[in-house]
Amino acid sequence: DAGVIQSPRHEVTEMGQEVTLRCKPISGHDYLFWYRQTMMRGLELLIYFNNNVPIDDSGMPEDRFSAKMPNASFSTLKIQPSEPRDSAVYFCASSLWGYYEQYFGPGTRLTVT
Amino acid sequence: QKEVEQDPGPLSVPEGAIVSLNCTYSNSAFQYFMWYRQYSRKGPELLMYTYSSGNKEDGRFTAQVDKSSKYISLFIRDSQPSDSATYLCAMSDLLFSGNTGKLIFGQGTTLQVKP
Numbered sequence: 428d429a430g431v432i433q434s435p436r437h438e439v440t441e442m443g444q445e446v447t448l449r450c451k452p453i454s455g456h457d458y459l460f461w462y463r464q465t466m467m468r469g470l471e472l473l474i475y476f477n478n479n480v481p482i483d484d485s486g487m488p489e490d491r492f493s494a495k496m497p498n499a500s501f502s503t504l505k506i507q508p509s510e511p512r513d514s515a516v517y518f519c520a521s522s523l524w525g526y527y528e529q530y531f532g533p534g535t536r537l538t539v540t
Numbered sequence: 541q542k543e544v545e546q547d548p549g550p551l552s553v554p555e556g557a558i559v560s561l562n563c564t565y566s567n568s569a570f571q572y573f574m575w576y577r578q579y580s581r582k583g584p585e586l587l588m589y590t591y592s593s594g595n596k597e598d599g600r601f602t603a604q605v606d607k608s609s610k611y612i613s614l615f616i617r618d619s620q621p622s623d624s625a626t627y628l629c630a631m632s633d634l635l636f637s638g639n640t641g642k643l644i645f646g647q648g649t650t651l652q653v654k655p
Contacts, residue, residue, distance in 0.1 A: 431583070460642075469546075469647035470584070470628060483642060518583055527572060527632075529643065531583030 431532035433519050439538045445507040448535045451500055452521030460520040460529060461494055461504050470518070476502065477524075509539045543567050546629055546646030555655050559616040563629035563646045566610065570631040570644075573605050575614045578626045578648065587627070588614065619653045626650045 432451040440446055452459050460475040474484040479496045487494070491510070496502040506513055516536050520529040546563045553559055561575075571592055576584035588603040590596045590612075596603045602615040612631075616623055629646040 470645040472642050472644075475642060520583070527574065527589055528586045531585070533583055534581075 431519055431521055431530055433532035433535050435535060436533065437536045437538075439540065440509055441540055442510055443508045445505065446509045446513075446537060446539075448504040448517050448519075448537070450502045450504070450519030450532060452502070452519070453530055454500065456521035456523050456530070457499075458522045458524065458529075459496060459502050460522075461502070462518040462520065463515045464518060464534070465515045473504070511539045513537060514539050541566060543644050544629065544631060544646045547649055548647050550650040550652060552652045552654060553619055555619060555621060555653055557619050557653070559619050559623070559651060559653075561614040561616075561627050561629075561649050561651070563612050564610055565612070565631060567631075567633065567644075568607075568610065569633040572632040573603070573612050574630045574643070575603060576628045576630055576645075578628060580625075584628055621653050621655050624652045
């Protein structure tokens with residue numbers, strides 16, 4: 428298996444622009460997690476899905492952030508409009524019910540200028 | 541106060557040293573404790589997993605959980621330059637049960653092992 432796939436790996440955009448981050452989980456995994464990592468705040472859970480349904484979005488910082496999972500093999504995290512304080516590394520992870528291990532993707536490094 | 545506290549370091553040790561990494565937490569409901577290792581510009585990978593209190597050993601790595609003190613540790617014996625990474629503790633109250641079960645991560649401790 429190729430593992431969790433994220434795209435793009437790097438994104439540089441200007442303040443006010445829309446940003447879409449993409450994730451393909453490991454085939455067969457039924458949980459998908461979106462995290463944000465910064466030096467100041469560490470790794471924060473933004474939202475997670477179970478069987479494509481959002482379960483907990485309490486970590487989503489503002490209405491500017493939205494996430495969807497239209498099918499078992501694809502999820503997006505969108506920021507509209509983006510702001511400089513959104514600059515961070517965004518990770519997607521997936522896991523299988525009954526197993527504690529989360530498998531992380533390589534991350535998307537977002538820079539908003 | 542954060543639910544999980546972890547000294548971000550950085551921690552620099554000579555090759556062969558014993559390394560001790562620690563986290564404290566405030567939520568007494570946490571039962572599942574993990575250590576993830578993250579190399580530079582990579583995603584975290586699970587290193588060790590412990591349920592409830594006690595010790596677990598895997599090669600050069602030992603994880604300890606003291607629930608009475610709300611304190612967990614990761615020990616690395618005979619540290620190697622390849623151990624240079626950020627180590628994140630993570631914990632959960634109940635995995636995959638309703639709306640709970642999400643992992644709460646510490647901030648991570650950056651470790652450098654010098655040859």
